[in-house]
Amino acid sequence: MNAPAATTQGQAILYRMVMDKHVCPWGLRALHLLRRKGFQVEDRWLTSREQIDAFKADHGVQTTPQTFIDGARIGGFDDLRRHFNMVVRDPRAVTYRPVIAMFAMTALMALAASHAIFGTPFTAHAGQWFIAFSMCVLAIQKLRDVSGFATMFLGYDLLAQRWVPYAFLYPFAEALAGVLMISGSARWLSVPVALFIGGVGAVSVFKAVYIDRRELKCACVGGDSNVPLGFVSLIENVMMVGMALWMVIMPM
Known part of the structure; x- marks a missing residue:
């Protein structure tokens, strides 16, 4: 030719x-x-x-x-x-876009659910559902490739480094806690699960990023993530802990 x-x-x-x-x-x-x-x-x-x-x-x-x-x-x-002097995406580039998109969508879902049930999007339940929906969506991202997530998670989680099966159980525990928190049922299970995985996760991320000063990718949105480990993952874990404590002191 x-x-x-x-x-x-x-x-x-x-x-x-x-x-x-x-x-x-x-x-x-x-x-x-x-x-x-x-x-x-x-x-x-x-x-x-x-x-x-x-x-x-x-x-x-x-x-x-x-x-x-x-x-x-x-x-x-x-x-x-x-x-044409247009931006070309680098598949290896660090980005927060997946997390921003996910949290924006779960926030809209929570507001929509609140409006559907209570006639207004701005309720305490909307805040609770936002966290619970986020936990479920984050769990879905991890469950797409549990092995890939576990491999990345083992790079910084303190408990997983001592007991490897925890890295494979984590996505299922997060999904279970999120679903139960949406329904408001079985608090005897969802609260301790969220407190435990959120607490361990927060300590692990804080140590890896702010004490050891390590530059790692966050496993929070799955094993193929280019999201840097740090503030986002810390917020994920703090939200879980906060939600669990809220459910202890406040009725759903």
């Missing part, structure tokens, strides 16, 4: 994979980005494995899609974003 002829300004040629059983999502994103930037796009489909392999060999590239502007190859989707 020959290199594309030079195009005029405002035009681009995009080669992307469009097969019977697979349409490349990065190709669709590249097409959308080019059109959003005002380009007229010549959208060329690679519809078979043979076409794809031949295209890669002809142009010396490893991936598709590939974009050409004014006859020059720009590259894949990330290269296209760089061409």
